Every structure is written in C-alpha cells, then in structure tokens.
Amino acid sequence: MAELTMVQALNLAMREAMAEDPNVLVMGEDVGKDGGVFRVTDGLQEEFGPDRCIDTPLAEAAIAGTAIGLTFRGFKPLIEFQFDGFSFQAFHHVEGHVRRFRNRTRGRYTCPMVIRMPYGGGIRALEHHSEAPEATYAHLAGLKVVLPSGPRNARALLRSAILSPDPVVFFEPKALYRAFREEVPDEPETLPIGKGQVARAGKDVTLISYAATLRATLDAAEELADEHDIDAEVLDLLSVSPIDEDLINESVRKTGRVVVVHEAPRHCGVGAEVVARIVEKSLLYLEAPIRRVTGYDTIIPFFANEKTWLPDAGKVVQATVETVNF
Amino acid sequence: MPREAIELTNKLENLSILDQDGNVDEALEPKIADADLRKLYNVMLKTRRLDERCLMMQRQGRIGTYGPCKGQEATPLGFAYAMQAEDWFVPSYRELSAYVWRGWPLGKYLVWWGGNEYGSAVPEGVNDLPICVPIASQCQYAMGIAWASKLRQDDTVCVCFVGDGGTSQGDFHEAMNFATVYNVPLVMVVQNNHWAISLPRSKQTASPTFAQKAIAYGMDAMVIDGNDILSCVTAARESIKKARDGQGPQLIEATTYRIMMHTTADDPKKYRSEEEVAPWLKKDPLIRFETYLRNKKLLDDKIQKLMEEEIKKEIDEAIVFYENYKHDPYEFFEHMYQEMTPELAAQLAELKAYREGPAPEVSASNGNPQVSHA
Ligand SMILES: Cc1ncc(C[n+]2csc(CCOP(=O)(O)OP(=O)(O)O)c2C)c(N)n1
Ligand SMILES: [Mg+2]
Numbered sequence: 001m002a003e004l005t006m007v008q009a010l011n012l013a014m015r016e017a018m019a020e021d022p023n024v025l026v027m028g029e030d031v032g033k034d035g036g037v038f039r040v041t042d043g044l045q046e047e048f049g050p051d052r053c054i055d056t057p058l059a060e061a062a063i064a065g066t067a068i069g070l071t072f073r074g075f076k077p078l079i080e081f082q083f084d085g086f087s088f089q090a091f092h093h094v095e096g097h098v099r100r101f102r103n104r105t106r107g108r109y110t111c112p113m114v115i116r117m118p119y120g121g122g123i124r125a126l127e128h129h130s131e132a133p134e135a136t137y138a139h140l141a142g143l144k145v146v147l148p149s150g151p152r153n154a155r156a157l158l159r160s161a162i163l164s165p166d167p168v169v170f171f172e173p174k175a176l177y178r179a180f181r182e183e184v185p186d187e188p189e190t191l192p193i194g195k196g197q198v199a200r201a202g203k204d205v206t207l208i209s210y211a212a213t214l215r216a217t218l219d220a221a222e223e224l225a226d227e228h229d230i231d232a233e234v235l236d237l238l239s240v241s242p243i244d245e246d247l248i249n250e251s252v253r254k255t256g257r258v259v260v261v262h263e264a265p266r267h268c269g270v271g272a273e274v275v276a277r278i279v280e281k282s283l284l285y286l287e288a289p290i291r292r293v294t295g296y297d298t299i300i301p302f303f304a305n306e307k308t309w310l311p312d313a314g315k316v317v318q319a320t321v322e323t324v325n326f
Numbered sequence: 327m328p329r330e331a332i333e334l335t336n337k338l339e340n341l342s343i344l345d346q347d348g349n350v351d352e353a354l355e356p357k358i359a360d361a362d363l364r365k366l367y368n369v370m371l372k373t374r375r376l377d378e379r380c381l382m383m384q385r386q387g388r389i390g391t392y393g394p395c396k397g398q399e400a401t402p403l404g405f406a407y408a409m410q411a412e413d414w415f416v417p418s419y420r421e422l423s424a425y426v427w428r429g430w431p432l433g434k435y436l437v438w439w440g441g442n443e444y445g446s447a448v449p450e451g452v453n454d455l456p457i458c459v460p461i462a463s464q465c466q467y468a469m470g471i472a473w474a475s476k477l478r479q480d481d482t483v484c485v486c487f488v489g490d491g492g493t494s495q496g497d498f499h500e501a502m503n504f505a506t507v508y509n510v511p512l513v514m515v516v517q518n519n520h521w522a523i524s525l526p527r528s529k530q531t532a533s534p535t536f537a538q539k540a541i542a543y544g545m546d547a548m549v550i551d552g553n554d555i556l557s558c559v560t561a562a563r564e565s566i567k568k569a570r571d572g573q574g575p576q577l578i579e580a581t582t583y584r585i586m587m588h589t590t591a592d593d594p595k596k597y598r599s600e601e602e603v604a605p606w607l608k609k610d611p612l613i614r615f616e617t618y619l620r621n622k623k624l625l626d627d628k629i630q631k632l633m634e635e636e637i638k639k640e641i642d643e644a645i646v647f648y649e650n651y652k653h654d655p656y657e658f659f660e661h662m663y664q665e666m667t668p669e670l671a672a673q674l675a676e677l678k679a680y681r682e683g684p685a686p687e688v689s690a691s692n693g694n695p696q697v698s699h700a
Contacts, residue, residue: 033597034524057494057530058461058522086460089495124390124441128459267669296673301658303390303441308655308677315680 003181009151010040010116010172013158014078016188018048021076024162027054028063028080028116037082038118038177064090064115068097071111076162081117084171085128098167099142114161115169119147120212120263121310122175124303132264132295134211137169138241138273144193145241147171147211151182153238156191164193173212194242198251202233205324206251208274209261210237213311217261220316228317230324240270248274249281256287257323263310266294288326291319336541340549343556346609348617356560360624366407366555367619370612372637373399373423376432379641380439384590388649389439394586395420397553400611401517401580403427404558405485408566414475414484415454416468418461420517421487428452432640433647440648443657453482462488462495465514469501472512472575483511483569485562491522493536499543505575506544512575513565514540517552519584524597540577552580553611556618583609655681 004012017024026041026048032055035042045053056063060081067077081087087094094115102110121130138145144166148154154172161168199214200221209217214236224230233251237244252258258278260271271292278290293311301309343354358366377396384392402417402424409415415424425435430449438445438457446456458464468486475482492498493516505512516536520527533539540547548565550557558580565576583606587594619625659666659674666674 029522030524032524035596037523037591055525055529058491058525059494059496061496062494089460089463089497126391126459266673296659296677297670298658298662298673302438302443302445304653305442305655305658308681309658318680 001183001185004151004155004184005178005181006148006151006154006172007038007040007177009155009182009184010158011042011044012184013155013162013188014041014044015047017076017078017159017162018044018052022052023074024076024078025052025054025070026078026080027056027067029056029058029082031055031080036080038174040116040172040177041080060086060089061093064093064098067113068093068101068111071113072109076112076114078114078116078162081115083125083129084117084119084131084133087115087117087133094137094143094169095140099140102166103142110165111167112165113167114158114164115167116158116172117170118174118177119171120173120175121300121306122212124306125174127302130300130303130306132262132300134171134240135264135269138270142167143241144168144239145171146193146239147173148238149173149176149199149211149214149236150180152184153191153197153236155184156189157193157238159188160190160193163190168193171211175212176215179215191238194239194244196235196237196239196244196247198233198247199236200232200234202231202255204231204255205257205259205320206233206235206248206255207259207261207316207320208235208237208248210240210270211263213261213263216311216313217316219313220320223313223317224320228321228324230320232320237270240273243270243273243277245277245281248277252278252282253285256285257326258286258290259293259316259319259323260290261293261311261316263295265297266292267297269294288323291323293319334541336544337546338535338538338541338548341557341561342551342554343560344551344554344614344618346553346614348614348621350556350618354556354560356556356563358559360622362407363619363622363624364629366403367615367625368633368637369423369427370399370403370555370615371633372640373403373426374612375634375637376426376435376641376644377422379645380436381586381590383436383645384439389436390441391589391591392439393419393589395422397585397606397610398517398519398582399423400555400558400615401515401552401582402487404555405513405515405562405566407559408562409483409485412453413482413566414468414471415452416464416471416484416486417455417457418464418487418489418492418517419457419459420489420519425454428454430454431647432644433651436644436648437651440651442651442653443661444651462492462497464488465492465498465501466504468514469504469510469512472505472510472569473508476508476510481570483513483566485513485515485566487515487517489522490516490518490520490527490530490536491525492516493539494530499539502540502543502545502575502577509572509574511569511572513562513569514575514577516577516579517582518579519582521584521588521598523588523592526598535579537577537579545575545577547577547579549579549581552582553609553614555611555615582611
C-alpha cells in the first residue's frame with residue numbers, strides 16, 4: 001500500500017500495463033521526455049523507451065487517427081489529449097471511426113484504445129483548458145466514458161479501460177490530480193466499467209455525482225448532516241456510459257429525493273439522462289422534484305469567474321435543503 | 327516519355343540583414359524613417375518590459391499562468407509595422423509586440439492573462455483578432471478573412487501567425503491549400519522558436535525548413551532571421567505588397583527562439599539544456615537593434631533612459647487599470663446569444679439568488695424571469 005495522488009496512481013496503472021503487455025503504447029503531445037504537462041506519464045519513456053511512450057507532433061487528429069491503425073495491428077494505444085478542449089480537434093476520428101469500426105466491419109476490426117484527457121475546470125487555466133465534454137462523448141454509441149474521482153478508483157478504472165476490448169474515453173478531473181492522496185494497493189486491481197459506487201450511505205436524499213464535483217457533493221453531505229440534520233446518500237457514478245441505472249434507482253427508491261451534481265452544462269447533460277432513468281423506473285417513489293446543480297448553459301468563463309460558475313458545496317446544500325423541505 | 331526533374335516554380339529564399347552583433351548588410355538595408363526606427367525600438371522595448379512585468383506578476387499571484395514572448399518581439403513587430411491599419415491581424419499568442427504597435431491598451435493584455443474575457447474584447451476600430459488558444463485553428467479563419475478581402479476587392483491583406491508546432495496541424499495545411507487555390511491575400515508567418523512545449527523542432531518535422539512546405543501548395547516562401555527587425559520589416563513589406571497586388575498568399579518562416587519557459591506552468595529543465603539556450607541569448611533582437619540605432623546615432627543613454635521611464639509609467643498605469651478592473655460575476659450569461667434565452671435568464675436568477683439571497687418574486691407576465699426550483 002502506498003499513499004498516492006491521482007497523477008501517481010494513473011502513472012502506476014500505465015506503468016503496470018506497459019510492463020505486462022508490449023503492445024501497450026502511450027502517445028501524445030509532450031508525454032515522453034516531459035512526462036506530460038501534468039506529469040501523468042512521467043518516467044514512462046525513460047523506462048519503456050521512445051517507441052512505447054511516444055512524443056508525437058502537435059496534431060490531435062493524427063494522434064487519434066493513427067491510433068486506429070495501430071489497433072488494427074494489435075497495439076493498444078493509450079492516447080493523451082493535452083486538454084479536454086483539444087479533443088475536438090480529433091473528433092471526426094473518434095466519432096467517425098473509433099466508435100464505428102467494430103460495427104462497420106461486423107467485428108473484424110475493432111479499436112480498443114484508451115483516449116485519456118485532463119477534464120474539467122477549477123485550476124485557473126486558459127480558455128479551452130477547462131471543458132467538461134462527457135455528455136458529448138456519452139452520446140456516441142460505441143464508446144465507454146469513464147470519470148474517476150480519486151487516486152484508487154482512477155488506477156483501477158484505468159486498468160479496466162486498458163483491458164477493455166472497446167474504446168474508452170477516460171476523463172481525468174484535473175482539479176483532483178494532486179488534490180489529495182489515497183491508499184492504493186500494491187497489487188493491480190480493476191473496477192467494472194459501467195458500475196458506480198455508494199460514496200456515502202444515507203437515507204434522506206440521494207445526491208448523484210462523479211468526477212471533481214463528487215468532492216463538493218461529499219462536502220455538502222457533511223454540512224447537511226452537521227447543520228441541517230439531513231442524512232444524504234452520495235452516489236459516485238464513475239462511468240457515464242454505460243451508466244449504473246440499478247445503483248441510481250435502488251438509492252432513489254430508498255430516499256425518494258434526488259439532487260444530481262455535475263460541472264458540465266445542464267442542458268442535455270448527464271444529469272438529464274440520470275433524471276430520465278429515474279422517471280422511467282422510479283417515478284412513483286419520488287417525493288419531490290429532482291434538482292440539478294450543474295454548470296450553467298454557457299461557456300465556462302475565463303478563470304477569474306470560474307469559481308462562480310462551477311457547482312460548489314453551498315449550491316448543493318441549498319438545492320438539497322429545498323428538495324428535502326419540498 | 328521522359329524521366330526528368332520537375333522544375334519547382336515557387337521561390338524559396340533566406341534573408342538576414344542585421345546580424346547578432348549589429349552589423350548591417352548595407353545592400354539589403356531597408357529604408358525606414360528615423361522616427362519610425364525609434365518608434366519600432368520603443369515598442370520592442372515596451373513589449374520586453376511588459377512581458378517581464380507579466381512574469382513577475384505571475385510569480386506574485388497577480389495574474390494566472392503566463393506565456394512569455396521574450397526574444398520574439400521582432401517578427402510580429404516587423405509585420406505590424408508593414409501592415410496598413412485596416413489590414414487584418416490574426417495572432418496566435420506570442421505576438422504582443424504587434425498588439426502594442428497596433429495600439430491595443432496594455433491593460434487588456436493583462437486582463438487576458440488575468441482570466442477575463444475582456445482581454446479578448448477587441449477594441450472597436452481595429453481589424454485584429456484576439457489571442458487564439460487552439461493551436462493553428464486561427465490559420466483557417468485567417469484564410470477566410472483573406473478570402474473576403476478578395477471577394478470584396480477591398481485591398482486589405484490578412485497576416486496570420488502560427489508556431490512551428492502549429493505547422494503539424496491539419497488546420498495549417500488546409501488553410502495553405504485553400505489560400506493558393508483561391509489565390510487570396512494571406513501572409514502566413516511561422517514563428518519558428520524551435521520548441522513546442524517540450525518538443526524540439528527536429529521532432530516536429532523532418533523537413534529542413536518550414537518554409538518549403540509552401541512550395542507544395544504553390545506558394546512563394548522565405549526564411550528570415552526573425553530576431554532581426556530589418557529582415558522582418560523587409561520580408562513583411564515584400565510579402566504584404568505581393569499579397570495585396572494579387573500575387574497570392576505568402577509564407578514566411580521567421581527563425582527565432584523561445585528563450586523562456588513555454589508558460590509559467592512549464593519547466594524546460596525537463597527537456598533542454600542551458601547550453602542550448604545560451605547562444606540564443608546573444609541573438610536577442612533588442613540588443614542588436616539597440617546597437618544598430620546607436621551606430622546610427624538615433625539612440626543614446628539619455629534617450630534610452632527617457633524611454634524606459636515613459637514605458638515604466640505606461641505599464642504601471644496598465645497594471646492599475648488591470649487591478650481595478652471590476653469583474654462582473656454574472657457576465658458569462660450576457661454574451662451567449664444576441665438575446666438571452668429564457669432558460670439562461672432563469673439560470674442567471676438562480677445564481678443571483680444563491681449569491682445574494684432570494685430575489686422578490688416577480689410575475690412572469692412582466693417579462694422578468696422567475697426563480698425556478700424545478
Ligand atoms: C489544438 C491544441 N492542442 C494542444 C494545445 C496545447 N499547447 C499549447 S501551446 C502548445 C505548443 C505550441 O507550439 P508552437 O506552435 O511551436 O508555439 P509556441 O508555443 O512555441 O509559440 C501546445 C501543444 C493547444 N493549445 N491547442
Ligand atoms: Mg514553437
């Protein structure tokens with residue numbers, strides 16, 4: 001057991017996979033000698049050489065597009081987009097080929113790869129460096145979309161993503177990269193993609209979140225317990241495609257009250273999908289309208305105002321109190 | 327059915343006029359009025375000093391991550407000087423000297439790095455674009471701007487800047503291709519500062535020059551000493567004139583060097599040696615320009631001291647402007663659409679209620695938003 005940051009935990013998962021399987025490649029801008037702008041791939045080039053941890057020219061489309069060909073030849077590329085906002089430079093490959101080849105060729109060619117990128121806001125970065133595009137990717141059938149919330153689940157989920165026969169978009173909440181440390185076991189472990197977890201058990205209301213806003217949600221749950229006598233259950237989705245509908249409905253049937261929290265904009269966000277799953281399966285268990293605490297339907301502001309924009313514990317507390325008192 | 331060499335019809339030249347010690351090739355020396363030379367120096371110096379202050383302010387936590395442009399002042403300046411006021415300037419993000427020449431308030435630049443959209447709010451009356459973050463994407467709207475010049479026959483030229491790393495993006499190549507297909511007045515300037523974060527030029531392209539990529543698109547190109555203001559002015563004048571005269575788009579590769587970190591979030595010690603940087607310190611564009619002006623008796627200690635004082639005052643004022651700039655915490659709702667949608671108005675009300683306490687209920691009939699709880 002070691003106490004690791006999320007950066008170290010992700011690095012560990014890649015190191016393990018590269019050691020186990022010579023077909024695993026890491027590729028992207030500045031991932032090699034520099035070890036990535038967040039140091040997530042630090043030391044991998046030193047250990048596995050420049051042909052396995054590859055500094056590519058500056059071209060996201062080429063990174064994704066060439067990775068497709070590499071998968072056809074048995075490689076397992078772990079590609080990195082330097083920031084969420086630049087994943088769109090490669091979108092035509094991800095949408096047009098990565099997710100489609102299995103279906104198009106009736107299984108003859110598949111694209112098992114991991115598309116990693118730092119995700120979300122909260123680190124005072126420049127424009128295009130703070131985006132939360134998970135719903136955009138979750139809308140594309142053929143991709144799995146994963147968002148860890150801590151060092152331990154990040155390591156386990158990245159391992160699962162690397163072992164997955166299907167392409168996985170892996171969002172790394174950059175606000176959590178070095179936010180805290182967690183015990184990570186020495187032995188590799190996996191977590192099933194598509195399954196969420198109960199992050200805090202409770203009985204009065206269900207707070208559903210993932211990625212960086214899980215922290216704000218857990219903080220809110222503490223405040224709700226201490227100051228409002230509300231015992232909130234907090235769910236961590238971990239994956240938004242597939243989404244753990246059973247976990248959600250089980251909790252909702254118990255509490256009858258729901259607040260969904262994510263930093264991506266509200267309109268057509270993952271929260272909308274969560275609400276639909278609840279309404280479809282558990283409508284008659286609900287005792288109050290469902291609330292969504294999310295980013296607004298605007299562009300996330302340049303960093304001077306980003307804290308105002310992002311969901312925080314206070315917003316979650318307010319929405320939850322209103323839901324419970326409905 | 328012969329097998330023979332194909333003649334390439336486009337020109338590829340190399341240009342250097344003022345060397346690092348301030349020696350001039352007099353045959354190539356461009357004619358620049360004395361007053362202009364002094365003004366060019368003033369702007370170069372101002373850019374350097376503002377850049378240094380930004381770095382300091384970043385260290386003090388007064389702005390966010392900062393991307394310095396030290397050592398790259400000459401190229402954007404040379405082009406800005408040769409442009410007409412109504413020409414279009416499309417920057418990447420290391421073209422501060424061009425902004426200064428074209429009269430942008432210095433405070434705006436600070437506001438940009440201080441994390442507010444006001445820094446991108448282009449002043450009225452200039453045909454300039456704001457800093458562009460997604461690498462090389464600006465090449466395409468620059469091409470569109472130049473295309474419009476041709477369609478409108480308005481004689482304006484578009485000057486676009488991109489980095490050596492940016493030339494690896496499809497956006498750059500697609501823009502170059504469109505530009506020659508439609509024969510538009512576009513001048514594409516590649517600032518080859520030898521690094522794209524940690525990636526050296528040698529890993530970005532196997533091509534001996536960036537300039538020669540233009541040949542493939544049927545475009546003339548030039549490699550210039552991008553730290554030599556005289557080469558920059560000469561190349562800028564020629565390429566802009568050709569573009570304006572309908573001779574088609576031009577590519578200029580300006581050789582320079584990123585002597586600082588990529589941004590303050592970057593640690594160059596991870597990937598390059600001090601020895602590599604050292605010779606470039608001697609090629610500083612400001613030092614050789616100073617020598618040139620002193621040799622021409624256009625600059626002496628007294629003038630220089632006065633300039634430094636004036637510049638310091640102007641930068642101090644810009645910093646005061648920046649630090650007094652009032653952030654409106656709700657402004658991100660204002661500019662999403664020409665008219666705010668009812669949904670956004672409701673979300674704005676929701677945020678206001680959270681920050682300031684609930685607003686008094688207003689009836690929906692007066693057009694004001696109601697706080698929605700659902
Ligand atoms: C599309 C895109 N991908 C990645 C980045 C991250 N990034 C910012 S600057 C940079 C390197 C740019 O190098 P170059 O074009 O040579 O410009 P320089 O920074 O040297 O001026 C990278 C990879 C980005 N801003 N946009
Ligand atoms: Mg560069």
